[in-house]
Amino acid sequence: MTENNRIEYKRELTDGLEKEVIAFLNYHDGGIIWLGIDKHGSVYGVSDCDALQLTIKDRLKNNIQPSCLGLFDVIHETRDGKDIIKIIVASGTEKPYYLRRFGMSEKGCFIRIGSASEPMTQHMIEELFARRTRNSIARIRSLRQDLTFEQLKIYYQEAGLTLGDKFAANLELLTEDGAYNYAGYLLADQNGNSVQVAKYAGGDRVDLLESKDYGFCCLVKTCKQILDRLEGVENRVINKITPRERISRSLWNKVALREAVINAIIHNDYSTELVPKFEIFTDRLEITSAGTVHPGSEQDDFFAGYSMPRNKTLMRVFKDLAMVEYLGSGMPRILKAYPREAYTFSTHFIRTTFPVSNEALALEEEVLKGEAKTSGAQSGVESGVESGVESAMGLHIMQLLQLGTLSKSAIAQALGKENPTRYLNELMKKLIERKLVAYTFPEKPGSRLQKYQLTEKGSSYVKNVNKGQ
Numbered sequence: 046m047t048e049n050n051r052i053e054y055k056r057e058l059t060d061g062l063e064k065e066v067i068a069f070l071n072y073h074d075g076g077i078i079w080l081g082i083d084k085h086g087s088v089y090g091v092s093d094c095d096a097l098q099l100t101i102k103d104r105l106k107n108n109i110q111p112s113c114l115g116l117f118d119v120i121h122e123t124r125d126g127k128d129i130i131k132i133i134v135a136s137g138t139e140k141p142y143y144l145r146r147f148g149m150s151e152k153g154c155f156i157r158i159g160s161a162s163e164p165m166t167q168h169m170i171e172e173l174f175a176r177r178t179r180n181s182i183a184r185i186r187s188l189r190q191d192l193t194f195e196q197l198k199i200y201y202q203e204a205g206l207t208l209g210d211k212f213a214a215n216l217e218l219l220t221e222d223g224a225y226n227y228a229g230y231l232l233a234d235q236n237g238n239s240v241q242v243a244k245y246a247g248g249d250r251v252d253l254l255e256s257k258d259y260g261f262c263c264l265v266k267t268c269k270q271i272l273d274r275l276e277g278v279e280n281r282v283i284n285k286i287t288p289r290e291r292i293s294r295s296l297w298n299k300v301a302l303r304e305a306v307i308n309a310i311i312h313n314d315y316s317t318e319l320v321p322k323f324e325i326f327t328d329r330l331e332i333t334s335a336g337t338v339h340p341g342s343e344q345d346d347f348f349a350g351y352s353m354p355r356n357k358t359l360m361r362v363f364k365d366l367a368m369v370e371y372l373g374s375g376m377p378r379i380l381k382a383y384p385r386e387a388y389t390f391s392t393h394f395i396r397t398t399f400p401v402s403n404e405a406l407a408l409e410e411e412v413l414k415g416e417a418k419t420s421g422a423q424s425g426v427e428s429g430v431e432s433g434v435e436s437a438m439g440l441h442i443m444q445l446l447q448l449g450t451l452s453k454s455a456i457a458q459a460l461g462k463e464n465p466t467r468y469l470n471e472l473m474k475k476l477i478e479r480k481l482v483a484y485t486f487p488e489k490p491g492s493r494l495q496k497y498q499l500t501e502k503g504s505s506y507v508k509n510v511n512k513g514q
Contacts, residue, residue: 048084048160051076051351056083058097063108063144068155068162069134070113070142071173074351076157081129090127097130108146111139112217115354115361118371133372136353138181141165141173149174182315183358186220187230196234196263197362204366217358228358231264231315240267240310242274244325244448246458254459255448260320264359265366268310271323275302277508278447279325281440283409294405297330298382304375305397309334311363312355317393327461332397338390348385350376412438439472443481443507446499450485453497473497481506 048054051074053065058080069076080101081091091097098119105113118133147153154165165173194212201208213219218229230236239260246252259274260267280302285292309321309332319335336355338347350373354360363369379387379397389396438460445451445459453473457465476482481503485496499507 050157050159053078054082054084055080056089064155065162066105066134067142068157070137071140072157073136074346075134075136078132088125088127091130094121094128110143110145115357120371135372138353139177141170182227182356183217185227187225187227190225192225192229192233194233196266197232200265200366240320242323248326248328271306278444281444283405285408285412294408296401296405297399301379301382304378305332307368308375311359328401330399334395336395443499443503450496450498
């Protein structure tokens with residue numbers, strides 16, 4: 046436990062806090078400051094953590110320029126039974142950062158060198174300022190200025206927070222001349238931004254089952270819609286009840302899936318006018334977002350969770366709404382379930398690929414074989430169907446119908462069959478009898494245009510199953 050280029054210990058809060066934070070903001074990896082631990086690594090603890098956290102946030106907000114909101118987190122932890130404060134600082138995109146009272150000068154600008162925060166030279170300051178990012182969505186003026194934010198206000202109210210009259214300025218949704226910026230456009234009630242979800246019948250892009258756009262609304266709402274679709278519909282859970290236990294397996298790791306979706310939406314490079322894309326195949330899920338992570342140390346930092354937030358305004362809003370826990374927390378959670386090889390980097394895109402769980406597929410196959418065995422000959426079909434209505438295949442069919450109406454042939458193909466089987470025919474009849482599924486043309490059951498749709502009862506059933514009820 047010693048200080049290094051990314052770790053700084055402080056026994057107590059001092060006047061030099063802003064200096065240390067600025068040094069990490071200007072450093073390419075960011076860093077972590079611990080309060081309540083001395084430079085030798087001995088834990089002393091701090092008192093009144095709540096008040097201390099508020100003081101730290103207020104000082105960093107008011108004493109550092111450009112604004113570092115969305116680039117730091119202040120977290121209360123315990124070590125050796127004592128309270129300590131952890132300040133996570135990301136590398137900023139608007140370098141050089143400086144002390145407001147000294148301006149962009151050698152007295153105001155610092156950078157991390159080894160285990161110390163050193164003043165920048167004037168040459169370094171001028172060089173960093175010349176390279177300052179110009180395509181930040183906070184700097185791009187929104188083409189529309191008639192923006193409203195009722196959806197965003199509702200989400201803040203649900204989180205126990207209130208957006209005051211000056212929320213646009215406080216959330217940095219304005220350009221320097223007071224106009225709405227592109228971050229404001231993305232968070233507004235109405236905009237031209239949408240995210241596509243595509244589903245295919247196989248392992249390639251030949252047979253498209255469905256393509257749907259989510260969005261044209263507040264980006265937070267768009268994100269929630271995508272999560273509802275992927276978590277509640279596509280990431281089906283296969284259950285098997287044995288005499289000893291209930292075995293449940295999902296197609297993809299739930300925690301990693303959520304983190305990957307939110308990461309793709311928050312960190313997408315919207316300045317390119319490209320949006321994230323989600324593609325569902327029979328053997329995998331692919332998430333593609335616009336952006337670049339260069340090979341070498343930059344990719345190492347990316348996997349360690351050290352990479353700088355591309356859109357700090359979006360990061361701040363998603364953290365306010367508790368959709369993100371803290372800076373850098375998402376990637377370590379994903380890597381607990383999937384290896385680095387799940388990520389592919391190209392010149393303009395970052396693609397995440399989550400394969401379908403082999404364990405889930407094996408369990409589903411086992412369940413379906415049990416159903417087929419139960420059905421057996423014609424005399425046994427009815428009993429097999431009775432068990433199938435509320436088991437893996439019946440649930441999967443109802444989840445498919447959450448997406449919209451489907452023909453029996455389309456359902457069969459989605460289940461991996463070329464044509465409807467006798468078991469599927471009987472199962473669809475039973476789902477209709479139970480009023481979980483309905484015909485689109487109930488007066489013409491045998492119509493060649495006939496499709497199936499989920500009833501309100503069926504929708505409630507699927508929601509309860511997804512919630513584990």
